[in-house]
Amino acid sequence: MGSNASQAMKTAIGIILTVALASMIIGIFMLAAGWMSDAKDDMNDSHSEVADSKYMMYESTNLSGSEVVNAIRKYARKPEFKITIKTLKDGGTVYTKGDVGETKNVTSSKYVNPSGIFAGKLDRDANNVVMGITFTQQ
Numbered sequence: 001m002g003s004n005a006s007q008a009m010k011t012a013i014g015i016i017l018t019v020a021l022a023s024m025i026i027g028i029f030m031l032a033a034g035w036m037s038d039a040k041d042d043m044n045d046s047h048s049e050v051a052d053s054k055y056m057m058y059e060s061t062n063l064s065g066s067e068v069v070n071a072i073r074k075y076a077r078k079p080e081f082k083i084t085i086k087t088l089k090d091g092g093t094v095y096t097k098g099d100v101g102e103t104k105n106v107t108s109s110k111y112v113n114p115s116g117i118f119a120g121k122l123d124r125d126a127n128n129v130v131m132g133i134t135f136t137q138q
Contacts, residue, residue, distance in 0.1 A: 055130045058120035065116040068135045069103050075133065081134035082123070085112060092134075 058071065068085060072095045076083045086092040089109040095101060102108035112118075116137055123132035 006009050052130050055122055055133065058133050058135075059122045061120050062138065063118050063120055063135065064114065065112040065118060065137075066114040067117050069100055069112055069114070069118075069134075070104070071133060071135070074102050075105065084123070084132060084134040085110070085118070086134065086136045087112065087116075 019075045055075070063071075071085050072085075074093045075081055076099070077097060081096070083095045084092050085095065085103070087110065089111070093101070093110050095103075102110035103112040106112055117136050118135040121134045121136070122130050123134055
């Protein structure tokens with residue numbers, strides 16, 4: 001009978017130790033999952049900052065008209081990326097596909113004077129991703 005009690009005690013201790021070890025392992029995995037999630041979020045934030053850094057030179061900066069036209073050529077080719085130019089004669093024209101359109105035609109209301117001064121502003125979506133740039137003539 002003592003042998004059965006001893007065997008039952010060993011089995012109970014084995015089960016308790018197994019459950020405790022499993023709980024510790026699950027706890028470590030949960031903690032690691034939290035760290036990984038935080039690391040992924042930090043990496044996504046860093047990626048967004050790096051991806052948007054090429055546009056930051058246009059944020060709250062005065063640029064010449066020639067720089068504005070170059071921005072159309074450089075960035076408006078991206079899908080879903082728009083450059084809006086508001087001149088003193090035109091309320092706003094959206095440029096896509098890198099086409100500078102009437103910006104070089106002196107008689108057009110969409111003409112962009114190469115020596116004109118334009119204020120830049122980044123256009124962002126709900127996720128704070130840069131989706132375009134608006135240039136307003138000063």
